[in-house]
Amino acid sequence: MKIASEDKAPLLMLTALAVAFYWYGIDWGLPHKLTGELAVSAGGIDWAPDSLAPLAPLAYAKRLAYGEPWIHKYPPLHFFVLAVAYAPYFLYLSLFGGLEKIYDLYPYGFIDPEWTLTIFTLIARSVSAVMGIGLIITNYYIAKRIYEDWKAGFITGILLLGAFPLVHYSHQANIDIPHLLWTSLALLALVNLTQAFETKYYIMLGIFTALAFLTKESIYALFIGLVASLMVVQIQYNNKSLKTTWPAVLWKSVWNKSNLIGLSLFFIVLIIFFNPLLNYEGIVEHITLHTHRSLRGNVFIREASGTIGGDLNLLRDYLYFMSQINGKIIFALITVGVVYCLIRWPMKVLVFVPAMVTYYLFFLRVHGTHHLRYVLPLYLLLTWHGGKFLADLTSLRSISGKIATVVIVLMSVASLTYGFSVNILYKNDPRYDAERWIATYIDSDKVVVGISPEYSLPRFPGDKKLKIKRIWDYNGEQIDDIVGLDAEYIVMSMSIPRRREQRGKVEEFLKARGYAEVITFKADPPAWVPRIEDLHAVYPEIVILRRTNTKAEQHG
Numbered sequence: 306m307k308i309a310s311e312d313k314a315p316l317l318m319l320t321a322l323a324v325a326f327y328w329y330g331i332d333w334g335l336p337h338k339l340t341g342e343l344a345v346s347a348g349g350i351d352w353a354p355d356s357l358a359p360l361a362p363l364a365y366a367k368r369l370a371y372g373e374p375w376i377h378k379y380p381p382l383h384f385f386v387l388a389v390a391y392a393p394y395f396l397y398l399s400l401f402g403g404l405e406k407i408y409d410l411y412p413y414g415f416i417d418p419e420w421t422l423t424i425f426t427l428i429a430r431s432v433s434a435v436m437g438i439g440l441i442i443t444n445y446y447i448a449k450r451i452y453e454d455w456k457a458g459f460i461t462g463i464l465l466l467g468a469f470p471l472v473h474y475s476h477q478a479n480i481d482i483p484h485l486l487w488t489s490l491a492l493l494a495l496v497n498l499t500q501a502f503e504t505k506y507y508i509m510l511g512i513f514t515a516l517a518f519l520t521k522e523s524i525y526a527l528f529i530g531l532v533a534s535l536m537v538v539q540i541q542y543n544n545k546s547l548k549t550t551w552p553a554v555l556w557k558s559v560w561n562k563s564n565l566i567g568l569s570l571f572f573i574v575l576i577i578f579f580n581p582l583l584n585y586e587g588i589v590e591h592i593t594l595h596t597h598r599s600l601r602g603n604v605f606i607r608e609a610s611g612t613i614g615g616d617l618n619l620l621r622d623y624l625y626f627m628s629q630i631n632g633k634i635i636f637a638l639i640t641v642g643v644v645y646c647l648i649r650w651p652m653k654v655l656v657f658v659p660a661m662v663t664y665y666l667f668f669l670r671v672h673g674t675h676h677l678r679y680v681l682p683l684y685l686l687l688t689w690h691g692g693k694f695l696a697d698l699t700s701l702r703s704i705s706g707k708i709a710t711v712v713i714v715l716m717s718v719a720s721l722t723y724g725f726s727v728n729i730l731y732k733n734d735p736r737y738d739a740e741r742w743i744a745t746y747i748d749s750d751k752v753v754v755g756i757s758p759e760y761s762l763p764r765f766p767g768d769k770k771l772k773i774k775r776i777w778d779y780n781g782e783q784i785d786d787i788v789g790l791d792a793e794y795i796v797m798s799m800s801i802p803r804r805r806e807q808r809g810k811v812e813e814f815l816k817a818r819g820y821a822e823v824i825t826f827k828a829d830p831p832a833w834v835p836r837i838e839d840l841h842a843v844y845p846e847i848v849i850l851r852r853t854n855t856k857a858e859q860h861g
Contacts, residue, residue, distance in 0.1 A: 312449075315459040316442060322466055323441050326724065327434035327475040330731035334764065336423035351426055351478060352736070352760050354842055358429035358478035359422040360413075362387035363395075367407070374587035378594055381578050382519035383483050390432050391425055429478030436486045437475030441465055443489040448689040450496050451653055452646075454696055460717075461692030464639070467720030468630045468684070470677055472727040473840060480521050481678050487517035488524055488682055495531055499538050499656060507567035515574035522595060526668035527682050530660030538656065602671055619675065620665075626677040629837045630684055632723050635716065639687050642694030657686045677839040726834040730843045735826035736763035739847040742824060743769065743796070751793040761798035763826075763847055776814075781807050787818055795820055795850040800827075800841045820850040 308316065334352040351358050361377070365384035368375050375381055398404040403421060405414045412418035441462045449458030465471060474481040494509035517524045536559070543554045579588055605622075606615040628636040647654040661683055669679060698709040740763040747753060749768040756762075757775040765771050772792065778784050781803030787795070795815065799805055812822075827846035830836075836844060 311455050312445075312458075315455060315462070316445065319441050319445060319459070319462040319466065320438055322721070323438040323475075324434075326466060326472050326728070327437050328431075329725075330728040331427065331430050331434065331476050333476060333731040333734065334736070335426060336419055352734075352842060353477035353479060354758070354760055355479045356426075356429075356477055356760070357384065357387060357480070359425035362391055362429065363413075363425070366391070372583050374584050374590075376587045376590045378591075379480055380519045380522055380591070381580075382516060383480050385578065386483065387429050387432060387478070390428050394424055394428060426478065430476055433477055433479070433482045434475050437471065437482050440471070440475075440482060440486045440489055443486065443493055444685060444689070447489065447493050447496055448692045450493070450500070451689055452650075452693045452696075454693065456696035456699065457689070457693040459692075460695045460713075461688050463717050464631060464635065464688050464692060464720060465685075467635070467717070467722075467724040469724050469727060469835060469837060470630060470681065470840060472724045473843060474678070476727070476731070481681065484517055484521035484524060485681060485685065487513050487520055488527065489685060491517055491528070492531070492685070495535060498535060502539065502542065502563065504563045504566060507563040508570060511567035511570035512574055515571045519575065519578050523668045523672070523679070524682065526666070527660050527664040529667060530663035531657075533659045533663075534656045602673070603669070603675060604673060605675070606670060616670070619670065622675055623669065623680050626680050626839065627684055627687075629677065629835065629839075630681075631720055632835065635691075635720050635723075638695065638716075639691030642691035643687055645694045645697075646690040654690060661686065677837065722833065723835060726830070727843060729834055730828060730830055733828070733830065734843075734845060735828055736845055736847055739763040739796070739826040739849065740765070742826070742849070747794055752791055753794045753796060754787065754790055754792040756795065756797035758798075758801070760842065761801060761845060762796060765796075777801075777804060777811075779803065783814070793852055794823075797848055797850075799825075799846045799848050800844055802838070802841055805841075805846075815850055819852050821853045823849045823851045825849070 357379075362384050365375055365377075365381065366388040367373075369385075369388075375384075377384070395404075398415070398421065403416050405416065407414040415421040444465055445458035445462045447458075448461035449455050451457075471482070471485075491510055491513035494506045494513060497503075498506045498510065514528055517528075540554060543557050581588055603615070603619055605619040608615070630636065631639075643654060664683060669675065672679070695713050699706060699713055701709060743753070743763065744766045747769065750770070752770045752772065753765070754772050754774050755765065756777075757773055759773060772790065774785065774787060774790065776783060776785050776787065779801075799808060799811070804811055825846065825848050828844045838844075
């Protein structure tokens with residue numbers, strides 16, 4: 306694709322900033338030493354929750370090669386993408402003696418497993434960083450295309466670069482950035498379709514919608530509304546151009562070659578990656594898991610005394626999440642921008658409203674949990690209009706325009722600082738201090754119990770006698786005990802949300818079993834660094850306890 310001259314400078318600046326934002330701190334928590342039970346249970350640790358690195362793509366490739374069913378809570382596409390990204394390094398290991406016979410348990414056949422798994426993790430994280438850059442560029446073009454204004458695209462890119470969770474997820478080997486990129490590419494195709502009904506855009510829409518769905522299927526809820534909007538736009542266009550009866554217009558809008566090509570490609574791509582012939586068992590298991598997890602109803606809706614009350618509480622939380630993405634001031638400006646564009650160009654805003662409604666009704670409202678990352682697709686839809694509003698302020702031909710430009714530049718710097726602060730948290734992660742303390746003060750003959758989830762724990766020196774134990778589930782309910790464990794020390798994170806909320810209960814549990822706190826390591830960022838509790842992985846609090854009662858294991 307040829308880049309227009311007006312796009313070269315803004316795209317170069319956005320790309321340069323994205324590279325700095327997404328690769329600085331990409332070695333967060335690496336390399337990770339593996340030992341004992343931790344190696345068996347985790348096979349390598351990534352400090353990001355839901356990370357696919359380092360082993361999930363290798364497991365996917367192995368199952369694919371042997372025709373085994375692939376069963377996972379996420380669809381298969383990003384596993385495939387990462388397996389392809391891994392392939393050159395895997396080939397290098399195979400050719401130059403870094404790999405023996407492949408095993409399912411640590412060290413998995415790798416001659417130097419610590420270094421090898423570290424490289425795989427960095428590759429997977431780099432894929433997210435590259436896709437994060439693609440996300441910024443794609444949304445630049447979306448905003449520019451909607452409003453025919455490169456400034457709107459550039460400011461949209463700046464706002465997204467300053468989005469705290471986007472910077473965070475662009476460092477991680479999970480599916481959030483990939484699914485946002487595929488979704489954005491599908492949105493770009495749809496925006497183009499609303500302005501020119503060309504077959505190539507139907508092809509793009511079909512393929513990129515399938516890729517978004519194959520990365521994270523919850524995006525179907527957004528595309529229900531987008532397809533409905535596209536049908537309305539097509540009907541309006543055909544009604545004006547065909548000058549025929551209403552049934553004929555409706556038939557032509559639904560049943561035409563371009564629609565069929567796009568729809569066919571959508572299903573072809575789904576079939577290729579879901580592979581129903583060889584992965585029927587995996588598909589059934591995946592659908593069952595997804596239905597149980599994603600269609601049981603949000604906890605606010607289930608527990609509300611009235612439906613309206615539950616919806617209001619849920620919407621309140623999601624609005625709060627959205628205000629944290631760039632900070633409250635930027636979110637307020639984006640909101641004003643939506644109103645501004647709705648007044649000036651109502652159809653450019655209204656065409657995306659059905660998607661927001663269906664995404665809420667068919668995903669946010671029915672999914673069992675709610676998190677900030679779930680609302681990111683909606684945030685993209687709003688940011689384009691905020692970008693246009695701010696761009697128009699800078700275009701005012703008066704002293705007001707100059708003042709507005711200065712203010713917007715200062716706010717952009719503040720927003721970028723807000724997003725970049727993720728990297729400050731990475732570099733000052735208290736787990737680095739915790740692991741140095743463990744290496745210095747815990748003798749190698751002492752048994753240490755690490756309380757899962759593993760991603761929340763510091764890296765443990767290889768000479769420690771380490772056991773991993775899951776005591777509480779993600780709802781904070783006790784599901785196991787430490788009775789019978791001959792552990793001198795316990796290492797755990799208190800930043801897990803439900804654990805943090807029930808801190809007193811957790812402390813009583815440990816005290817009753819004869820353990821007392823020795824030292825705590827927690828994040829203490831500068832005042833200008835935001836604290837977003839839903840992204841608890843970047844604000845760890847590590848508590849180390851020691852047994853004070855030698856008969857504590859007889860408790861109970």
